[in-house]
Amino acid sequence: MLAIPKTVFVPALRHVRSCLLICCLALGFQSVAQKTDTSTVAIHIVNMEMITSVKTDSGEFDRLQGNVILQQGTDTLYCDSALMSKTSRNFEAFSNVRIAQAGGTHGTSDYLKYTSAVKRAFMSGNVRMADGKNNLECSELTYDLGPKIAIYDKGGRLYNDSTTVTSNRGEYNIGAHEARFKGNVHIVDTQYRIKSEDVQYNTESKVTVFYAHSVVTRDSGRSILETSDGWYDGKLGIAHFKGFSKIWNEGQYIEGDSLYYNKLTGLGIAVGHVVSIDTAHHSTMYCGRAVYYQKQRRLWATIKPVLQQVNGKDTFYIRADTFYSAPMVKNRKPAVADKKPDTLAQGAHSDTAAHPVLVLKDSVVRVPVSKADSDMRKMDSVASHDLPLPAISGKYRVPRSREDTGDVQAGREVAKQHTPAKKGKKHKSSEPVMTVATTDTAIADTTAPLYFIGYHHVLLFSDSLQGKCDSICYTRADSLIRMMYSPVAWSRKSQITGDTILMQLDSITLRKLYVPNNALVVSQSGPAMAHLWDQVQGKTLTAYFDSSTIKQMVVKPDAECIYYSKDDKGAYVGVIQSSGNRMFVFFDDQKIKNIRFDRDAHISLTPMLQADLPNMKLGKFKWLEEQRPRDKEELFR
Numbered sequence: 001m002l003a004i005p006k007t008v009f010v011p012a013l014r015h016v017r018s019c020l021l022i023c024c025l026a027l028g029f030q031s032v033a034q035k036t037d038t039s040t041v042a043i044h045i046v047n048m049e050m051i052t053s054v055k056t057d058s059g060e061f062d063r064l065q066g067n068v069i070l071q072q073g074t075d076t077l078y079c080d081s082a083l084m085s086k087t088s089r090n091f092e093a094f095s096n097v098r099i100a101q102a103g104g105t106h107g108t109s110d111y112l113k114y115t116s117a118v119k120r121a122f123m124s125g126n127v128r129m130a131d132g133k134n135n136l137e138c139s140e141l142t143y144d145l146g147p148k149i150a151i152y153d154k155g156g157r158l159y160n161d162s163t164t165v166t167s168n169r170g171e172y173n174i175g176a177h178e179a180r181f182k183g184n185v186h187i188v189d190t191q192y193r194i195k196s197e198d199v200q201y202n203t204e205s206k207v208t209v210f211y212a213h214s215v216v217t218r219d220s221g222r223s224i225l226e227t228s229d230g231w232y233d234g235k236l237g238i239a240h241f242k243g244f245s246k247i248w249n250e251g252q253y254i255e256g257d258s259l260y261y262n263k264l265t266g267l268g269i270a271v272g273h274v275v276s277i278d279t280a281h282h283s284t285m286y287c288g289r290a291v292y293y294q295k296q297r298r299l300w301a302t303i304k305p306v307l308q309q310v311n312g313k314d315t316f317y318i319r320a321d322t323f324y325s326a327p328m329v330k331n332r333k334p335a336v337a338d339k340k341p342d343t344l345a346q347g348a349h350s351d352t353a354a355h356p357v358l359v360l361k362d363s364v365v366r367v368p369v370s371k372a373d374s375d376m377r378k379m380d381s382v383a384s385h386d387l388p389l390p391a392i393s394g395k396y397r398v399p400r401s402r403e404d405t406g407d408v409q410a411g412r413e414v415a416k417q418h419t420p421a422k423k424g425k426k427h428k429s430s431e432p433v434m435t436v437a438t439t440d441t442a443i444a445d446t447t448a449p450l451y452f453i454g455y456h457h458v459l460l461f462s463d464s465l466q467g468k469c470d471s472i473c474y475t476r477a478d479s480l481i482r483m484m485y486s487p488v489a490w491s492r493k494s495q496i497t498g499d500t501i502l503m504q505l506d507s508i509t510l511r512k513l514y515v516p517n518n519a520l521v522v523s524q525s526g527p528a529m530a531h532l533w534d535q536v537q538g539k540t541l542t543a544y545f546d547s548s549t550i551k552q553m554v555v556k557p558d559a560e561c562i563y564y565s566k567d568d569k570g571a572y573v574g575v576i577q578s579s580g581n582r583m584f585v586f587f588d589d590q591k592i593k594n595i596r597f598d599r600d601a602h603i604s605l606t607p608m609l610q611a612d613l614p615n616m617k618l619g620k621f622k623w624l625e626e627q628r629p630r631d632k633e634e635l636f637r
Contacts, residue, residue, distance in 0.1 A: 043089050043116055044071045060086045068093070072116060074102040075145050079112070089116045097123070104132040105148060105174055109141070119145040127152075131174045134160045134203050138170075148174035158203070163189045163234075165201060177204040185214075192234055193217045206234035210241075218263070224248040225261065237263025244273075249294060253277040256290070266294030276301070281450070281476060284308040285323065286636070297450065299325040306635050307452055307474075314509060316462035318472060319635040320454030327448035328477055449476035458483070461629045464548030465510050466490040468627050469501070479505040489513065490628050493590040494550055495522045497622065498541065510548040515541040519555060520620040523590070525564040526572075532613065534592055535562040536585055537620045552586045559583035560618055563592055565605070575611045578603040 049066025064070075064082045070091070071077070078098040084091035093112040099121065100106045110125025121143045129136040129143065129150050138156030143149070150172045158165040158172060158179060168183030179201045187194035187201065187208065196214035201207075208216075209231045216225035216232055216239070225232065230241030239247075239261045246255040247268060257272025269291050270276070276285040276292065276299065288303025301307075301323040308317050452474045460467035460483075470485035483489065483501040490496075491510060498515035505511060519541030525532040538555035545551060561583060563576040580597035587593055597603075629635060 042072065043084075043091075045069070046071050046076070054083070062086060072119065072145075075119070076100045077112070077114070090114060091116070099143070099145070101145065101148070106130055107141075107143060107150075121145065129172075129174070134158060134174075134177075136170075136172055150174065160203065163187065163203075163206065177202055179203065189234055191218065191237075194232070208232045208234065219250075222250050223263070225259075227259070230259075239263075251278065251280045252292070252294070253279060254290065254292060266296070268292040268294065274301070278450070282310040283450075284310070285325075287323070297325075297327045297446070297448075299323070301325075304636070305454075307454070309474075314462070316460065316465065317632050317635050318452070318454055318461075318474065319457075319459045320472065321456040323452060323454050325450050325452045327445055327450050328475065329445060329448060451475040451477075459629050459635050460489075461632050461635055462548075464491065465503075466629045467501075468624075468629070481505065488624050488627065490625075491545070491548060491550055493523050495624065495628075496520070496541070496543070497522075497620075497624070510545045512545065513541075513543040518620060520618070520622070521553070522621065522623055523592070524625075532564050533562070533617070533621070533623065534564060535618045535621060536560070536583065537618045538583065549590065550587050552584065554582065554584055556582035559597075561585070561595060562616055562618055563595065572608045574605045574607045575613075575616055576603065576605050 045064065046069035048064045048068045050064070052063040052065070054061045054063050062084045064084060065080070068079050068082050069076065070082065070084075070093075076099070077093060078096070078100070079093035080095035082091050082093045091114050093114065095110065097109045097112045098106065099108075099112075107123065107127070107129040109123035109127045111123070113122040114120070123141045123143060124139065127136075127138050127141045129141065136150055136152075136156060136158045138152040138154065140152060140154050141156075142151045151170070153169045155168055156166070156170050158170065158181075165179070165181060165185070165187045167181035167185040170179060170181045172179040180199075181196075181201060182198045185194070185196040185199050187196075187199070189206070194208060194214060194216050196210060196212055198210070198212035199214060200209040200211070208214075210227055210229060213228045214226070217223070218225075218237070225239050225241070225245070225247050227239075227241035227243065227245035229243040230239065230245065232239045239259065241259040244255070244257055245259040246253070247259060247261055249268075254268060254270050254274065254276040256270030256274040258270070260269040261267070269289075271289050274285075274287045274290045276287075276290050277283070285299065285301050285305060285307055287301040287305035289301070290305075291300040292298070302321070304319070305321075305323045306317055306319045307323060308315060452472075454472040454474075456470055458467075458469045458472045460469075460472070460481075467483055467487065467489045469483040469487035472484065473482040474480070481503040483503070487499075487501040488495065488497050489501050489503065491513075496513065496515065496519070498519045499517040500515070502514045502516070503510055504513070517539060519536075519538050521536040521541065521543075523534045525534050536553070536555055536559070538559040539557055541553060541555050543550055543553035558579075559582060560579045561577070563578075565573045565576050567573055576595075578595065578597065578601060580599065580601040582598050584596040584598070585592060586595075
């Protein structure tokens with residue numbers, strides 16, 4: 001047997017080195033070829049300056065030194081020195097290590113350990129991979145050269161001209177441009193930022209898929225998306241989140257079990273346990289489904305929607321089958337149907353203002369108005385103190401908006417499903433109505449106050465005021481609530497009904513109430529079992545409140561009253577029945593204290609024992625206490 005020395009020196013002459021190299025490696029290549037396909041693992045030594053044979057307890061190796069170049073297929077490795085196994089052809093590379101692949105992918109490191117059979121490299125020390133567009137930096141990396149998959153678990157950074165991703169662990173598929181990052185993930189882009197614990201990211205499409213709690217921030221913090229499951233398209237600004245998710249966008253907050261948001265069109269869709277908050281105006285919408293158009297500031301809310309309006313310690317809630325909200329826009333040239341209309345808002349102060357027709361797609365919600373009420377001045381002079389209403393100039397109107405052609409189909413379908421037009425019997429009113437021309441706008445005025453319209457089975461609740469009707473409109477511009485179609489309002493011990501009820505709020509405290517037609521006020525007198533009711537009815541009614549407590553009212557024309565009079569000790573004296581053209585009623589502690597007529601009054605007093613108590617009811621009498629909401633929880637059931 002030929003004895004091989006532990007170390008053999010090869011002269012630096014190139015022709016001698018090449019001959020010896022072929023002789024020394026021939027047996028090794030032949031041995032490997034008998035076990036493995038050489039087309040897969042064959043490694044060619046393209047260049048070196050020195051080779052040294054080394055024998056250790058783990059086997060025999062060749063130490064290659066000086067501008068070493070190794071090639072396997074189309075992959076080439078460069079280094080200052082390498083230690084290669086004579087049997088497996090696996091090797092270690094040291095100093096100035098560089099991998100170059102077809103297509104422009106290349107990597108550098110201080111050290112590399114390579115498994116030739118599977119074409120896998122372990123790289124450490126100043127590791128950097130690049131594919132022409134993206135760069136990956138880390139301290140340690142496992143790289144599969146075949147599929148071009150790089151894996152690190154001790155921190156790394158993937159970046160290009162516009163985006164940087166850092167994480168504790170990562171797996172980057174260079175060929176597919178897909179990366180999976182885990183642990184303290186930060187994605188910083190010129191357009192957005194993402195924080196997460198587990199995401200998948202495509203370097204070409206900039207689509208991020210979320211597998212753990214994640215936060216997406218855009219527009220210098222003005223827009224924030226938060227989710228644990230879903231995806232986000234960074235180029236288009238489109239997000240589709242599954243599971244509980246949240247969106248903040250310039251004063252608007254929305255959360256739900258599923259969220260869709262398109263930054264370009266401004267369309268947002270939330271489904272399941274939806275909460276939408278307008279932080280600037282302290283209002284919240286709860287529902288099962290919401291569609292929001294950010295640019296137009298329009299909101300559709302369905303599936304048991306409840307609107308909550310907060311001001312300080314006061315809060316009121318409105319529930320309906322469907323809610324629609326949008327900003328009012330400036331009204332320059334209103335078309336008036338009556339030369340002298342009047343409104344609750346301006347009453348005695350103007351003969352020219354009127355409430356607009358609220359036009360929304362195919363439906364028209366008409367708010368009736370009355371003629372100029374000069375008698376309101378008399379009411380104010382007779383009242384113990386003046387309660388003038390703030391003038392509402394009518395500078396805002398309700399716009400009509402077309403469906404945004406840039407919205408996705410889902411948004412269009414939602415709008416179609418909830419067209420507010422109500423079929424059936426039309427409600428007629430003898431009161432004059434003004435119509436308002438409508439226009440379309442691409443981006444709504446961000447300073448314009450919003451209005452809310454609730455359709456069908458409406459309930460209203462606050463500590464001092466409750467209500468029920470079929471449709472309702474609340475406008476922030478004038479703090480006015482319009483209850484339409486069979487409305488009923490309860491304030492403390494009083495019930496008010498009419499064809500339409502308009503309520504003026506001071507903040508959200510009831511300040512004034514107006515019924516333009518078929519007005520009726522009923523208050524229970526004595527215990528419930530007595531079935532005695534104080535009643536006031538007439539064509540129109542205007543009531544003044546102090547801290548949502550009724551203080552006085554004027555009823556006209558055709559005013560009638562049934563009142564159970566008591567003495568100073570609280571004992572019933574008899575039943576007062578009165579009628580006249582105009583009636584002034586004053587209250588104390590929710591009870592009628594005094595009634596005055598200004599002309600042609602007819603008043604009678606019937607002793608209690610002689611009165612037909614079961615039939616002491618006015619023509620419009622109805623007692624609807626069983627329909628009264630008892631608490632706010634009832635609105636959420």
